[in-house]
Amino acid sequence: MNFERLYDVLKATYGNLGKWWPGDKEEILITAVLTQSTNWKNVEYAMENIYKLTNKERLLDFLYKLPKDELANLIKPAGFFNIKAQRLKNLLEFFKKYNFDLDTISREENLRDKLLKIKGIGKETADSILLYVFEKPVFVVDAYTKRILNRIYNLKLEDYDEIQELFYKYYPKDVQLYQEFHGLIVEHAKRYCRKKPLCDSCFFHKCAYFTSPFLTY
Structure with missing residues (x-):
């Protein structure tokens, strides 16, 4: 064929x-990291833990302010929770520079290169964010x-x-x-x-x- x-x-x-990838843009940002080296069901369990403490409207700001050890405890079902907690913190630190304004970030030049400079964000994760969050034509x-x-x-x-x-x-x-x-x-x-x-x-x-x-x- x-x-x-x-x-x-x-x-x-x-x-x-x-679109296939479930969730709104802020959820996809988080699950793009959580899904690394695990299955989707474990990601869902981790997200359920998060939503016991917050709602979708303040997701990024909540996780940004949450201490890393508490974040790691919430995302335990996703595996490698200490590593992923740090990677999420690194990603959220980048987005905080733009006050979590996704529209502003979407207009940034060389956005892929900037995402790849974040420790723990590889090509697959960066491209998932670009395609499903910012709707850029990257495979x-x-x-x-x-x-x-x-x-x-x-x-x-x-x-x-x-x-x-x-x-x-x-x-x-x-x-x-x-x-x-x-x-x-x-x-x-x-x-x-x-x-x-x-x-x-x-x-x-x-x-x-x-x-x-x-x-x-």
Whole structure:
């Protein structure tokens, strides 16, 4: 299957996912960090702990003022809670410079470079924030993306930028397209293309992984 058909095939199967990443902009800022190296259910548990103490309207300011050890205790379900608490503090410190005004931050030049300078904010997290919070046309590359490229197309790519450029080459830079495409990839990886794939049930019967016993990922 040609790479430029991947989006259409996934959408024909899973339907219209829309934005996919749940929550408002402030929630997405927080969950983009919490979801690092954990599953979404654990992120939800951590957010539930936070909402026992505050509401969505004052989320960023509340977490900014909250002592780091108390924040770490709230987000324990998300794992690596001390590390993530510090990363959240680093991110919130950056946003505090703009009084948490997301519209002002969105107009900043070289925003991606500025996010990447924040300790603990890597390319995947920065691009998730850019795409889902600030609605910039950047494609998010995650472990699911690498897995599907390897299994369906036998593309053993590891470099983040190289994978991202592949999507830019074949798909127009469009916010709604990238938001939904990312979600479709995640959906397929969770349903069929798992660590232990369900190849017999998957509709990609002629993918590289299914036809070769030597591919692993």
